Amino acid sequence: MKTECVTMLLAGGAGTRLGELTNNLAKPAVPFGGRYRIIDFALSNCLNSRMYTVGVLTQYAPLELHQHIGVGKPWDLDRMHNGLSILAPFTEDDGAHLYSGTADAITKNINFVDSYDPEYVLILSGDHIYHMNYRELLEEHKKTGADVTISVLEVPWEDTSRFGIMNTTDNLRIYQFEEKPKQASNNLASMGIYLFNWKVLKKYLEHDKAQSDSSHDFGKDIIPAMLADHCYLSAYRFEGYWKDVGTVQSYWEAHMDLFDHDLEKLLNNKEWSIYSHDSQYPPQRIDDDAIIHQSLIDNGCQISGSLDQSVLFENVVVKERSDIRQSILFPGVNIEEDVFLERVIVQENVVIPAGTNIVAKPEEEPVVLSQNNIQALTNQTG
């Protein structure tokens, strides 16, 4: 069935810089914001932008990610004629091949895209926190008549060396792409969001497939090849909050951002809702002696201790005299009595024994507690 634009959401990355957080869990499936998983932002943007044909490319540790996405129901993507499809690597006549790069993942699913006979293909990554109307990007792309439009974000000049920087002319035509430049001549960073004319992209994917020295990556191979051929690459300026939660530090920072008054709308916004699974826990129960300031709390939590600038996912228990500051508690965490935590991320279903005291100093990376290291860490401090 003909569809104007097919969305391909890259969700197969391992997110190795997130350490324990992505141990056996794909980065897009990492919990975020007291209720969500990181991929919910991209999927909700799809629904809110009326992009109803979405292929989700998975590879690394997909179990929880697949369970989370299912048939796409929370995002209204369980549709009769298009909707959401999970695209995991598969076997072919010449054997089984994993996705060896972002571009390769699309190359291996050319048949999927072709089945919708689209004019355009939108490439997204499933690991950023942001609200974006992709429909506006599409309109802009049609208006300029570019071969590809790349969404860019103005970053502080001192951060340019961490990003892929687009050098553009005054009318936002891209003439050069620099991956993590030491000395940048522009501060427009690529957000990893590409809107291609499918015919053009398909040609470059097929060409790239044959190159044995290619890493089959959009940023490293496809975009440079198109630049070399003088294709029309246009930049689309995105304004608003966008966070790459690639490290434990930036993941924690993004949570602290949620207490910023200007950013409260990131989660609680009737005009641009973020959708996710909801489970059937009862309302949260706050005890007589609880003290709660600047915190986000989900269903099923029972709080008797004190909380400050903390994010609690569903079904968390914080018992008497425990004091939790600037911390993130994943679903099912149980904090026993007299615990003190500051700048700590506690993973799903971990029990913190009574009297535990764990603090990450402001200059240190926040501590991640998991079933694997809780024993060692509590012995140390207890």
Next chain:
Amino acid sequence: MKTMMGIINLAHEKDFLKELTYFRSGASVPFAGRYRIIDFTLSNMVRSNIQEVAIFARSKYRSLLDHIGGGADWDLDRRYSGLFILPPDWHDPSDISKGDLRYFHNNLDYIMRGKSDYVLISGSQFIANTSYDKLFQHHLDQEADITLLTTTYEESNYLPEYSMKVDTDENGEVTCLSHDLNKSKVFTGVYVLHRDLLLELVQDCIAHYKDNFFMDGIQANLDRLNVHSYHYHGYSALIHSIESYYHHNMKLLNKNYYNELFLSGNPILTKIANQPPTNYQDTARVNKASIGTGCEIAGEVTNSILFPGVKVNKHAEIKNSIIMQRCKIEAGAQIENVILDKDVVITENTVLRGAEEQPYVIAKRSTI
């Protein structure tokens, strides 16, 4: 395997809850910060391996339809069987049935086509977290014609005066059904019987122009039917007045009752919403409260229940109250012993106080 189909019979339910039931049936009144009263009955039925549930909807069922939809959130959106909401709409000139018998008579197809041989019938106001498996097994073991689910309450002052009491002999057989205030074994409104007996009793009642299936079909035939009872010992509540509604909501602020109702068995299923986590701001002071998601709290909340999406501004105070979905309490407002129905706005510096244990009820969408 012997299985049951379910009927939730709302035909005789009264609208006890003042402003809360002006525009909705008792079954769909919000309860305990997240639920509608019917959620408990539906969840318990689904837990009992019941895969077909019919609801005899009588009136004011817009909010009920909105809440239940196709039944997906109770896992009842089945291609085969599942959920059947049956409103009263029939035009059979030869129909002589009356009262709730009209619901049985005009929906015979549901009962006959069902894949189960047994029927579990219930109202909506029995609030508990249980399954009816043991009741069903007891029914089969005793080879009873009908088995009634009973329970006892310590706080008899919160019991409906008209609640039906059950007398049994030493074998557990029911000898008398009455409204005797001195008896303690209360009928919960839940009972099970074989489909063939149900059909027979329904025909018999209609033939004699009766209008109440339970009273005329079962109570009046106690002498010839083998009616048993099965006693439920867990936590439960029967809602029948604003006072009991308020009382049973407030009870859930107590950890023990909360745990018994919500965490002792499987989760109570309800309509899935999409609300963000509740946001407690720097100025929030919350003690002893049960709070749904999507709230923004900057004021003071004590001994109260907040449903999803409630906003409590700075310097607002809420005490001993039940605040339903999307209400807004503006700065400086003080409310105590109050029930606010959905979408109520309490404007700046307004003071509202109800009497203790007799809450003041504000109707939906009011601005005060």
